[in-house]
Amino acid sequence: MSNPIPPSTKEVKSSSPTIPSPPPHHLNHNLSNSDIQENGLHALVNIQTAKDIWTFLLVFRIFNSFLVKTFFQPDEYFQALEPAWELAFGEGSGAWITWEWHYQLRSSLHPTLFAAAYYLIDKPMEFVNFFPQFRAEVLAVLPNIIQAIFAAACDYYTWKMAEKMYGLGSRTGYVTVCLYLEYLEEWKTNLHQLLMSVLSPWNWFCSTRTFSNSLETSLTITALYFWPWDMAIHSGEKIKEGTKEASAASISRGVFRITESVNHLRYSLLLAGIACILRPTNLLIWFCVIMPIIMSLIPGVSPKTTKSPITQDYIILLREAMLCGSIILIISAISDRLYFGEWTFPPYQWLHFNISQNLAVFYGKNDWHYFFSQGLPLLLLTYLPFTILSTFKTYSPSTTPNPEFTSNLQTILTQLSGVMIFVLSTISHKEVRFIYPLLPILFLLTAPSITSFFTRETQVPTKNPSKSKTETKTIRKSLLTILILLNIALAAYTTIIHQSAVISVTSFIRHKYETEMLDAQGIPLHSPDAYTYLKHYPASFDENAPPSLNINYDIKKEENSQYAQKMMGSSRNPDWNEQENGNAAKPFVGFLMPCHSTPWRSQLVYKGLGAWALGCEPPVHLEVGEREGYRDEADRFYDDPGRFLREEMVVDGEGVGKKVWPRYVVGFEGVEKDVREFYEGGVEGEGARKGKKMKEIWRERNTQWIDDWRRSGDVVVWEFV
Template sequence: MLLLLLIAFRLLNTFTLRTFFQPDEFFQSLEPAWEIAFGPNSGAWITWEWRHHLRSSLHPLLFAAVYYVADTLAQILELLPATRAELLIAAPKTTQAVIAAIGDFYTWKLARRVYGDGNEARAALVLTIVSPWQWFCSTRTLSNCLETTITIVALYLWPWEWSLGSSEDEPKKTTRRSPRSRNHDDNGNLTRLRQCLALAALACILRPTNILIWMCLASVALFRGPWAQRMTLVREVVICGSAILGLSALADRLFYGLWTFPPLNFFHFNLAQSLSVFYGINDWHYYISQGYPLLLTTALPFTLIGLYRALVKPPSSTLTRLQTTMQTQLASICVIMPAALSLISHKEVRFIYPLLPSLHILTAPPLVSYFLPAISRSSRVHTPKRLTLLFLLFANIVIALYTTLYHASGTLNVLSYLRDQRQIHSSSPSKNTGTPGITAGFLMPCHSTPWRSHLTYPDIHAWALSCEPPVGLNAAEKAAYVDEADQFYENPTQFLRQNMEGGLRHFPRKPTYTSSLARNIQDPTIHDWPDYLIFFAQLEPTLQSLLRPSSYSECWRTYNTAWHDDWRRRGDIVVWCLDPSEQQFWRSETRKRTSERHSREKQFDRVIDSMKRELSHTGKKRKSPFQRWMSNVDWSWPRSWPWEKRRSSWMDWLQMQILGWRKSRSWDVPSHLSFGGNGKKKSKTQTERDLWS
């Protein structure tokens, strides 16, 4: 039942996910899967890693099977092209949602093995559910997400008792077990071990860096275990590892067309040739200063306490020796893996993502000890803790919603726009028979948007700036190498002159879907001027000056993000097109929205003015009790009392001087500021003085 609820939760998660995170989400999984499912001429973008055999084909084969099933279902149901496109987009997301839910479920199960069926296990489950990073990342089709789920399932199956060296943890039983019962338990443990090692080998095939986790655990088991357990572990590692390696080699042989070993190629290119540096260099403390804070967000202080307790503090009397050992080893891999990966220049937070379930498990005890009294008791003493808990939950929700609904959302929206335009023009009665569909060009940093997995239609022909690394070049050539995207941003004018068909002199006047002539450019370094030109808003002033003689004009715009660490990706995403009717429609829609916005602003201003007038009018008609009391106070000076003898003073002289000066002026001092007043007020005051004198 819990697993079904988690699947429903992650399905909600995946279908509210509308933002872009990493290009690998699409180019290392869905693009090769699309080519496997629909053929080499389907328009998928195959990056350099696949051409140089750096990736295992097992991950894209999973989604290729999903694509095949979804496409077959669309054909059986005779779905419309638009519905089929949405189904092909939703199918991988649904699959990944189920994988993420399995990871949540086994996080809870491993927490139960560590702490028992108590509050700590439930707290670990709550942590993974309310985690902003899990909401943001777990349902994406990254290989790291599948690696994370496989890792936590394998950790649950791992024989942790082998790390004790003996069976001293459990009290000796007085009852003698039968040989059949012992054989049954041994067979069950052996089956769990084989399942664990097979999953661990699969995780290492997907991401070779995952081997750091299993080296740590296996080293402890081999060092502490008796000779028989060591031999069993080594034997099963060889058997299970060989089986997974054989399966991977066969899949790669079918995918690449030759025998290859991607993990070895991965280490050769990224470490020996240092090609990973081409995609960025980070500080040595990246995983400490950025990695863990991004993964854990508001749970970070409690995680640090949990790591400290697991590694430094003595064992708790409430936990068994096995449970204490499990905590210590989980904390050890959460420290050793980031430390090892810190030696590599190129770092990304998703590289340590497989540690997040273990971190949540270690975070649970400090979290429970701090917040449980505030939840279980109604004393007002715990009100600050309750407010803190509510604040942390609110912060997590805000972060999760912003990162999944708004930040970098335009990169997916623009592909939805292109699909809609393809639908409009393919159903247009004026469309010529045999036209090549619509064309699009992306003047953006490489891999800024998904590709064929979201374009879906084969007659959407698109190109984008590439960023191939300097493979096979010497050190001097690598130092001077500049990829296509960097060439464009260094000098847009020169790039457009040299790399666009016709340069900046000859532009197309009509879009391809209104012409019977298809454009066919053989040179891969030359791009045609497309029907739709897509770029980030920071490039808009440059293109306005360069493309002023052309027929291009804005026909769509969408919000992308309020900030970005890459200056090239800042601002909205803008689409220019060649079709005058689309340009006119967009201008009219823009004017309409502007008019509506101004109307709303004026209406708001009228409401504010009306409220001001109402308050002002009300203030004149009615006074507060304090104002009424102050208006009735006699501020005349000097005061005289019945027992006082009336005598003149310097204040009387000053009062007379002021009254005389007022009469000689054209304006008057307000009555409430005068000393004696005038008119009726003065007569009344003088009468009172006479009565009291």
């Protein structure tokens, strides 16, 4: 995969120091005019500006990743991090592998990325014998930091694409350019585009989450930036053949004249290939991108001689597409072979299950207008009016170096967005993140209208009567301030408050396990290493008390490390029913919530932390006509909680169910009455089960509103004593 960090820009020979060059009219006159670029600034200034922007965006998105404390959708964890956890730590690591992976519907490339990060970060920590508690904290935040890098790349290449569309020169210098703002005479389109991406509530909410859609978005906009747009833009030009103008145009229009342009094509094709493997619907985007080039092959539109630079461009494009496509397919096939244990092609399996069997509707069915009435408003929020305005009126800044190129590219991107939304609207199951890859494209199309609405260019006279200077002023500042504050408020609410308890409860459970089950060295109290110590110092042992943090355990470093590694890493099934001395082991925690309401092993971390949760596997084994009456495990619980608990739970060795009653139960407050009646045998104090009680030990508000009644109310943890 291509490194998301922006490629180095062509070096400019200069004896100048490393600090940025001053504005144009202060430049050293000994420098060549070729060093001055189209925005009037020295090339070194533009290079430094790009570096500063990348650094700012990287720090910004990493900061963003640490502030995302809420839950969005289960795929963030179960379609990426759980398979990655199993890849990194083995089948006995306690990862929850959902049904999609058993039916080979997902590409293994995405979880492999995070598995590599898990392994490469955890191994050094194991080698230097870091405490498992510290390792757990690092592993819990690691995936979001990795995704933050891709999110920063998405912002960066969206800005670079804006420069390609609207011209080099942006007032977005993080350090360098801000020193010279008073000298710049550029319009603010690129600045507004970058601010749109940085201040987007949806990007703040979703870009650092580990969805395949988030990675797809970063890969897509980066690939679009490196794509040879000159082939598509110029394909519509018709020049009379046999003229000197036609010959000159053919020579000048050879897109792949230098090696760098071919390398850029390869970057684009490789990134696009990965995006299509991860999300087959990404093919819709590249179909629209390639169509203008295909149309140019119609007889009479393009030259027929193979000596023409244009025709050779087509040959190079076809050659590189076959080469890069083959590389991606081979890598994907090998990765899937190693993960699934057999040769398979997940995109085909995905299409088979979602189209021929229509299993996606098991997780929801939406109206045909969903993307128009909900999807786009959620993606764009305060930008939506300007996006609508851009679809009816084309805005092209006066300083655009090539208005025809910009106009044609805007047309292609608009058609691309429309086709993808139209096609995805025909499927039954829809989610807003399905069209997430369109968001950077919509920013590119919307930025000029925002520029036009909030800025005004005025001509200011200079000392030279024959010349004037263009100044850009921000107008409607009050409205702009309100919109920015509204974006910030929405971003803060959705990432800090809305559905936050279902995330924080996993940290509480993990820390509870560390307090009760680990000694000062981070070793489980029931481990051989811990009992070695207790055997020699029995007076220090109290099985009912948490381990003392003041005892200096004398355990060999190698033994500590070996057991810690085993501990960091139950079965592929979330139910914890291992046998101890012939009896089912008592799980540490059970989740009586709608399925996949919380993260799993990526946050619980410890393999020894036995846990179970309610499942919701679709009726893959049933015929279409039999699926309507199917009730999964979570459905059965909420249909009749009391009956479910009586028939499917084992408490103190009593019962015929498959789930063993745990030490702690996590649930929404609405299930408290049913759980209490089941465990205590009636209301509190009456007919209690063997004198045991149910005690609340943790409660946190999850959200102010939610569309699922099963998830309403606080998240509560109960202890059974």
